[in-house]
Amino acid sequence: MSQSIAIAIAQINPTVGDLKGNVARIRAARAEAAAQGADLVVFPELCVAGYQPEDLVLKPAFLDACRGAVDELARDTADGGPAMLVGAPWVDGERPFNAALLLDGGRVAAPRHKQDLPNYGVFDDKRVFAAGKPQGPIVFRGARLGVMICEDMWTPDVTETLTESGAELLIVPNGSPFEIDKLDQRIQLAVARVVESGLPLIYVNQVGGQDEIVYDGGSFVIGADRALLHQCASFRDEVATLRFVRGGEDGSFAVQAENRIATPLEPRAAIYAALVLGLGDYVRKNRFPGVILGLSGGIDSALTAAIAVDALGADRVRAVMMPSPYTSRESLEDAAEVARLLGIRCDTISIEPAMRAFSAMLAPAFAGAQPDITEENIQSRARGLTLMAISNKFGHMVVSTGNKSEMSVGYATLYGDMCGGYAVLKDVYKTTVFALCRWRNAVRADGWLGPAGPVMPERVITKPPTAELKPDQTDEASLGPYAQLDDILDCLVEKEMGTAAIVARGHDEAYVRRVWRMLDLAEYKRRQAAPGVKISRRAFGRDRRYPITNGFRAGGA
Numbered sequence: 001m002s003q004s005i006a007i008a009i010a011q012i013n014p015t016v017g018d019l020k021g022n023v024a025r026i027r028a029a030r031a032e033a034a035a036q037g038a039d040l041v042v043f044p045e046l047c048v049a050g051y052q053p054e055d056l057v058l059k060p061a062f063l064d065a066c067r068g069a070v071d072e073l074a075r076d077t078a079d080g081g082p083a084m085l086v087g088a089p090w091v092d093g094e095r096p097f098n099a100a101l102l103l104d105g106g107r108v109a110a111p112r113h114k115q116d117l118p119n120y121g122v123f124d125d126k127r128v129f130a131a132g133k134p135q136g137p138i139v140f141r142g143a144r145l146g147v148m149i150c151e152d153m154w155t156p157d158v159t160e161t162l163t164e165s166g167a168e169l170l171i172v173p174n175g176s177p178f179e180i181d182k183l184d185q186r187i188q189l190a191v192a193r194v195v196e197s198g199l200p201l202i203y204v205n206q207v208g209g210q211d212e213i214v215y216d217g218g219s220f221v222i223g224a225d226r227a228l229l230h231q232c233a234s235f236r237d238e239v240a241t242l243r244f245v246r247g248g249e250d251g252s253f254a255v256q257a258e259n260r261i262a263t264p265l266e267p268r269a270a271i272y273a274a275l276v277l278g279l280g281d282y283v284r285k286n287r288f289p290g291v292i293l294g295l296s297g298g299i300d301s302a303l304t305a306a307i308a309v310d311a312l313g314a315d316r317v318r319a320v321m322m323p324s325p326y327t328s329r330e331s332l333e334d335a336a337e338v339a340r341l342l343g344i345r346c347d348t349i350s351i352e353p354a355m356r357a358f359s360a361m362l363a364p365a366f367a368g369a370q371p372d373i374t375e376e377n378i379q380s381r382a383r384g385l386t387l388m389a390i391s392n393k394f395g396h397m398v399v400s401t402g403n404k405s406e407m408s409v410g411y412a413t414l415y416g417d418m419c420g421g422y423a424v425l426k427d428v429y430k431t432t433v434f435a436l437c438r439w440r441n442a443v444r445a446d447g448w449l450g451p452a453g454p455v456m457p458e459r460v461i462t463k464p465p466t467a468e469l470k471p472d473q474t475d476e477a478s479l480g481p482y483a484q485l486d487d488i489l490d491c492l493v494e495k496e497m498g499t500a501a502i503v504a505r506g507h508d509e510a511y512v513r514r515v516w517r518m519l520d521l522a523e524y525k526r527r528q529a530a531p532g533v534k535i536s537r538r539a540f541g542r543d544r545r546y547p548i549t550n551g552f553r554a555g556g557a
Helices: 019-035 054-058 058-077 157-164 182-197 267-285 299-312 331-340 352-362 372-396 406-410 430-442 456-461 475-479 481-494 499-503 509-521 523-527
Strands: 004-011 040-042 083-091 095-104 107-113 139-140 143-147 169-174 201-205 205-210 213-216 221-222 228-231 239-249 250-255 291-294 317-321 346-347 399-402
Touching: 004 019, 004 058, 004 169, 004 201, 004 221, 019 040, 019 058, 019 083, 019 239, 054 058, 058 083, 058 095, 058 107, 083 107, 095 139, 095 299, 107 139, 139 169, 143 157, 157 182, 169 182, 169 250, 182 201, 182 221, 205 267, 213 267, 221 317, 291 299, 291 372, 299 317, 299 456, 317 331, 317 372, 331 346, 331 456, 346 352, 352 372, 372 399, 372 499, 406 430, 406 509, 430 456, 430 481, 475 481, 481 499, 481 509, 509 523
Parallel strands: 004 040, 040 083, 143 169, 169 201, 291 317, 291 399, 317 346
Antiparallel strands: 004 239, 083 095, 095 107, 139 143, 201 221, 205 213, 221 228, 239 250
């Protein structure tokens, strides 16, 4: 029976499908853990394949390549260094499992299969994986390790099986996406499993951006006494080794010494860090040379530009100011000042010639019709066309600047301001945009590539938001006050509340019905929107799947 065991948490950033790169990351983390004296290195869920691999798991060639990568890593452990617990799709029968594999002594020493497959929100594991059957702990150098994978920790069943079969330590590899307040929820669930089992628990989460999803890390260790003994930083790679020593009359494991507990990020800092990591990884992992965006002088484009510079550096961010006859002098000045503060290139390309050309071209078809929103949308589409042309010519990905409030109610133009490869503010309500701008003007975190100090002039934050598509236009004149709009949208989108319950919060019933109708009617636009960072429990896309053709309207619930 082992008297002590040193276990390393390897919080790494894999890339889906990049098996060669992921193997290199795993090897680098193992080398770091070996230098720290680790006996075992625990990696996140499906770290060999990257998470979530989605329908790649349905490809036999991908499964074969994953097995080859695991065998390659297993051979590394013949060197007498640390064993590894890695995650990979693993075929053992007709369908693959989501597996955690102990690699030791040059071989795959023990597989364990995920039992509770999530099938909600962004998760679709039941579609591609087989559910594992209950299994006992893995015996490793005299210690009995109870391995459960991510969702297996969210209910008591798997913990109960492992405890009853003699586990001494609980180890949980994870691919748990970032959401606001999610870290607290993970810790509370882990504490519940510790209370039920009386065992220490090691929770290892991955970090990094994968399409819409951002994994925030924040791995931790909880002792049998429910004390938080170690917590890794959020949104960054980290390898940390803890030594567990037997003690007491029952010979149970306890951490030998106190370890570092990273300070949790406050909500604005966590959201901003998720946006930076999500955009940065999307650009880097898809090998874009940089990004380009329209800089209007408004708050959304200013925040998008700041996030892009913090993620990629000023030299990889290009902006274009595209004025029309309705663009104010203030907007031109504010866009120029944002570019100056961030140190980015900003070209000015007027869309007035395009507006005249479209007006002349469409005059015969529009004869007898009065100007309306059509002409406003043409302006937006002229700007989108301009950005896409520069993107095509130089390879920079277009970042769209719309926020969740606009995406919710359709206050965005298809093939215009919605065009682009990534929509970094897609899950960020307008009221949160204001809060993030004020926060970023005062704070710069280590590792970000943008400047310290303000990144936009105060006037960008305080002036009334406007699309400037016609004279004297303001967003709130069209949509209502953002504080009210966002609260109603939160009720409709995140909480799925009915009209009566929302009105009871103090909102006007006619306005609630109007917002609900706009939300429903804009579904076809959202289906064509670019991906964007998920920060909420109900991001548009896989989290919220409503039919476009939908006859159920406000007042029916």
